[in-house]
Amino acid sequence: MCDFPKNEDNTVKRNPDRGHYDKPTIYNILDEAMICHIGLIHREKPVVIPTIFARKNDHLYIHGATTSRLLLELQKGLPISLCVTHLDGLVLARSAFDHSMNYRSVVINGKAFLVEDENEKKDALHCISERLIKGRWDEVRPPSEKEMKATTVLRIEIETASAKIRSGPPSDNPEDYQLDIWAGVLPSSLHWGTPEADPKLKKGINQPGSVTAFYKK
Amino acid sequence: MCDFPKNEDNTVKRNPDRGHYDKPTIYNILDEAMICHIGLIHREKPVVIPTIFARKNDHLYIHGATTSRLLLELQKGLPISLCVTHLDGLVLARSAFDHSMNYRSVVINGKAFLVEDENEKKDALHCISERLIKGRWDEVRPPSEKEMKATTVLRIEIETASAKIRSGPPSDNPEDYQLDIWAGVLPSSLHWGTPEADPKLKKGINQPGSVTAFYKK
Numbered sequence: 291m292c293d294f295p296k297n298e299d300n301t302v303k304r305n306p307d308r309g310h311y312d313k314p315t316i317y318n319i320l321d322e323a324m325i326c327h328i329g330l331i332h333r334e335k336p337v338v339i340p341t342i343f344a345r346k347n348d349h350l351y352i353h354g355a356t357t358s359r360l361l362l363e364l365q366k367g368l369p370i371s372l373c374v375t376h377l378d379g380l381v382l383a384r385s386a387f388d389h390s391m392n393y394r395s396v397v398i399n400g401k402a403f404l405v406e407d408e409n410e411k412k413d414a415l416h417c418i419s420e421r422l423i424k425g426r427w428d429e430v431r432p433p434s435e436k437e438m439k440a441t442t443v444l445r446i447e448i449e450t451a452s453a454k455i456r457s458g459p460p461s462d463n464p465e466d467y468q469l470d471i472w473a474g475v476l477p478s479s480l481h482w483g484t485p486e487a488d489p490k491l492k493k494g495i496n497q498p499g500s501v502t503a504f505y506k507k
Numbered sequence: 508m509c510d511f512p513k514n515e516d517n518t519v520k521r522n523p524d525r526g527h528y529d530k531p532t533i534y535n536i537l538d539e540a541m542i543c544h545i546g547l548i549h550r551e552k553p554v555v556i557p558t559i560f561a562r563k564n565d566h567l568y569i570h571g572a573t574t575s576r577l578l579l580e581l582q583k584g585l586p587i588s589l590c591v592t593h594l595d596g597l598v599l600a601r602s603a604f605d606h607s608m609n610y611r612s613v614v615i616n617g618k619a620f621l622v623e624d625e626n627e628k629k630d631a632l633h634c635i636s637e638r639l640i641k642g643r644w645d646e647v648r649p650p651s652e653k654e655m656k657a658t659t660v661l662r663i664e665i666e667t668a669s670a671k672i673r674s675g676p677p678s679d680n681p682e683d684y685q686l687d688i689w690a691g692v693l694p695s696s697l698h699w700g701t702p703e704a705d706p707k708l709k710k711g712i713n714q715p716g717s718v719t720a721f722y723k724k
Binding site (some may be wrong): 298299303304324325327328329330331333335336337338339340342354355357358359369370371372373375377379380382383384385386387389391393395397399415419422423426427429430431432433434437440441459460466467468469470471472473474475476477478479480481482483484485486487488489490491492495496497498500501504 | 553597636714
């Protein structure tokens, strides 16, 4: 079964042709993102907070300080909404009305659970690290016992999920194509600039394999 | 008065030195963003949705189809949370624990109100358009009466706001600086690729001033 069930919570109603419910599409969008925006209800109000995350199989992991308000709140098993958005371009149509954006977004509805098992916790942190920059984990000083205690990891179990994608050129009203107005797409993407070594770097330390590989992607 | 009041809803507790409450800092972060993530409570659950927005003075405007579930819900005057995040880089420390990200984020708590006045509505749409690409509004076919009716504009009134910023090199444990481990920052930013003209573009139409100016920024 490769699709998430469609229900009232996740069905894309506006522009339904942009909605996707299959795991490969949803997971590809999630796996390309480094941050997500998590929504929860706190003291009867919605709160949205950005955070790093990673997916492993059908779960997502987030982490933070054991003292974090977000994490303390979330581990109560409250419902959460998690959103990831990639901006792929501005879509310039011939009419103001048909201007749009190219994007790929995913909205997850689920619940967060405290990861209590030490092995799962270490594995989740490794997974988040590898997501951000592959190979880095093995190059650095691993977490101490004290650092592990200061870190909380939550596992997000997905209940429903949907992706929404817009791509391609503008879609104008048929009669607008005859107007003498330029139309097209201004494509956008996340760009990685040249690595900046820490000014306090010890002499004689070369750029590591993880960084070189990161830029070869 | 240039600062937003600090209260239980917006005070940055984790890494309080990263918290900012002044309007110039908060508005600069908002004004650089093209999309925000809005959180609301729908059927007792949190929902997070990405959307285009623009700021005018002390208000934010969002828009969408009159039939949009998000907009229908929001115009009831429900509390919302709105978050904008710029990812500025990966921070690679000498320890796994001190890895981080450079970012600038803003969280707004407020309420959304339906814009009923036709002049304010047109002004808000113009404002959103100018935010995305300056000068474009005057180059294109303006909205028809029917298109205006199909569009809902909401004004978000800000109740509390805060920014959170991390920048600069890694911050390692004092004893970790002696380790033979590379550390530094991999900077990231949104990149705009070459404009892609609509394949259905009428012959003889040159790239307009708005697009040329956009790439000169």
